[in-house]
Amino acid sequence: MGMLDAFVLGLVEGITEFLPISSTGHLILANSFLGLDSQQPLLTSEGKSLKNPSGEAYTMKMAADSYAIIIQFGAILAVALLYRNSVLQMFMGLAGRSKDGLKLAANLFVAFLPAAIAGLMLHDFIESNLFGVRPVIAALAAGALLMFAAQKFYDARASDKSRAYPRMEDMTVGQALLVGILQCVAMWPGTSRSMMTILGGYAAGLRPAEAAKFSFLLGLVTLTAASLFKIFKDGEAIVKTISITPLAFGMAVAFVSSALSVSWLVRFLTRRGLAPFAWYRLALAAALCALLYLGYLK
16 A cells, blocks of 8 residues: 555545545545555565454455454544543532533443444454445445435424524433444444534434534544454554555545544534535435446456
8 A cells, every 4th residue: 555545545534534434435445546455465575464362364355344443543633632622521520620621521322332242243244345445435325315304303493493403412222222232333334423423413313513522532533443443353464565655655645634523513503504515425326336337347
């Protein structure tokens, strides 16, 4: 993997990770355009087939998919710095010094659990069967329709000017669990973890900016766990196929682009809502269908 590949993947990861348009789906497409989706087994310096700890032959596609997950650390760090006050508040809550911080930490833990359990159970199946262009197209289109419906629901509710909007610290355990269950749906590439968790925040009665903030903080936990799991599972094989320089460069690019993306999204959601992202998803799905038909993608 060259530095140009690292730059493109880092940029795609950073821009799309926290937008409701699916970072995984865009990274799969980027890998396809960059020619990093080969299923040919990689070889060691001795000419032997490189294997991951599960004994599977390690391919370029597997290496690129692992790389994309690991460079999420750049996006994670960006959110941690942007929302450092909320992170500090949670630590104070765990230390018994902030009631709101403890409630927020508890809500994030409850919301994280479903994805943690489902991820361990379905990880291998998803990577083997759903990391392709066709599943991404289906998820992009289905997600767009869901976003249109959710925005219509929110607009109808917002028309009640007397309605009170809760803070994310005030969410009930059931509401946090609903967000977590919706996050599981995003394991299907092309769906978008950000989209599903923001929709969960809408369902819990949060304002768009507050729903996005809860989604970002939940992403800190979920993405950190996913990256650490991938390092544990494929770390040795990744080190043998991708040098530290492209990894560090990709993380740096993801950090900068994520910081800009997150700051922009909160303002945009407040002004424009989810509909523009839904239209983008439909347009992208249509473009990908055309590229598939013409033979540019497979």
